[in-house]
Amino acid sequence: VFLQPVRHYSKKAAINHVLVIGGGLMGSGIAQITAAAGMKVTLVDQSQDVLKKAVSGIESSLGKVARKQFGEDKEKADKFVKTAVELIQTTTDAQQPAQFADLIIEAIVENLDTKKTLFTSLDKAASNHTIFTSNTSSLSITDIAAATKRQDRFGGLHFFSPVPMMKLVEVVRIEGTSDATFDALFDFAKKVGKVPVACKDTPGFIVNRLLVPYIMEAVRMLERGDASAEDIDTAMKLGAGYPMGPLELADFVGLDVCKMIIDGWHKNDKAQPLFFPSPMLNKLVGEGKLGRKSGSGFYDYKAQQAKQAK
Numbered sequence: 001v002f003l004q005p006v007r008h009y010s011k012k013a014a015i016n017h018v019l020v021i022g023g024g025l026m027g028s029g030i031a032q033i034t035a036a037a038g039m040k041v042t043l044v045d046q047s048q049d050v051l052k053k054a055v056s057g058i059e060s061s062l063g064k065v066a067r068k069q070f071g072e073d074k075e076k077a078d079k080f081v082k083t084a085v086e087l088i089q090t091t092t093d094a095q096q097p098a099q100f101a102d103l104i105i106e107a108i109v110e111n112l113d114t115k116k117t118l119f120t121s122l123d124k125a126a127s128n129h130t131i132f133t134s135n136t137s138s139l140s141i142t143d144i145a146a147a148t149k150r151q152d153r154f155g156g157l158h159f160f161s162p163v164p165m166m167k168l169v170e171v172v173r174i175e176g177t178s179d180a181t182f183d184a185l186f187d188f189a190k191k192v193g194k195v196p197v198a199c200k201d202t203p204g205f206i207v208n209r210l211l212v213p214y215i216m217e218a219v220r221m222l223e224r225g226d227a228s229a230e231d232i233d234t235a236m237k238l239g240a241g242y243p244m245g246p247l248e249l250a251d252f253v254g255l256d257v258c259k260m261i262i263d264g265w266h267k268n269d270k271a272q273p274l275f276f277p278s279p280m281l282n283k284l285v286g287e288g289k290l291g292r293k294s295g296s297g298f299y300d301y302k303a304q305q306a307k308q309a310k
């Protein structure tokens with residue numbers, strides 16, 4: 001009887017210090033919103049150069065947020081940026097700060113073995129109470145968590161790009177995730193100003209599981225010659241009310257990213273027709289046509305980009 005309230009109280013995991021590993025596109029966004037919400041952040045990457053770039057990117061992004069929030073009040077805006085930036089520390093060593101972190105969010109390269117190696121070493125270094133999460137888009141959280149002995153304190157926190165703008169976070173449970181861990185992750189997502197949704201550890205979680213097969217179906221439609229790229233995109237924008245057509249979206253996401261995701265899922269579930277690879281997508285990627293970032297994909301952006309550069 002005496003132990004009950006004490007156990008319940010200790011279950012309320014307070015998250016004050018977050019270790020974000022990977023200072024690229026996603027990691028720097030996650031570090032930014034966590035510090036802006038008043039929590040201490042340690043941001044880790046492999047080189048000081050990347051970390052420097054990450055912090056200056058965060059500072060300028062916070063500046064934009066502050067201008068929106070405080071308008072003409074420059075003093076308040078500057079204070080907001082300064083307070084958040086001061087909460088961020090950077091290092092190339094993940095082990096030492098892991099001892100003090102309440103939550104670890106991994107946002108490194110999308111490679112299962114690299115993530116597992118990292119988590120195995122963090123499992124030894126981190127405190128017992130530390131919750132581990134991955135921001136992976138396409139890998140199984142269960143597979144990543146297998147590298148550790150803390151299944152109950154492991155989950156997925158899947159943010160969307162650009163992190164400071166996109167409101168959604170998918171909070172992913174694996175079989176072993178405890179209720180206390182799940183609740184702490186859900187609360188954390190709210191604290192950083194996001195709307196959390198709960199999902200089991202299925203390929204692509206909710207958003208990408210629906211979005212990637214939809215994009216692939218559009219590619220197959222083009223491949224069969226049922227309709228042109230322009231007409232497929234116009235149809236989905238005007239007929240389904242989507243802001244972007246599926247092929248424009250594929251070019252925006254990156255055709256290499258689409259290919260990597262679908263190939264990974266296909267490897268694990270060969271019978272699922274929604275995960276079949278596409279010869280057209282493979283050919284475009286093979287030719288280095290990766291979408292907007294390479295200047296062409298399903299569409300050609302070179303003229304448009306040259307115009308913008310002028």
Ligand code: NAI
Pocket residue numbers: 021022023024025026027044045046047050106107108109110111114118135136137138158159160161
């Ligand atoms: P990125 O390539 O921009 O950043 C990854 C960073 O991790 C790089 O700066 C790299 O130097 C660093 N890194 C690699 N190995 C490391 C290690 N062992 N220790 C410390 N740092 C290491 O990649 P991005 O786009 O930020 O993606 C990161 C993760 O987030 C991936 O798992 C990806 O699937 C996921 N994700 C990506 C989204 C996107 O739109 N780009 C959306 C949602 C999730």
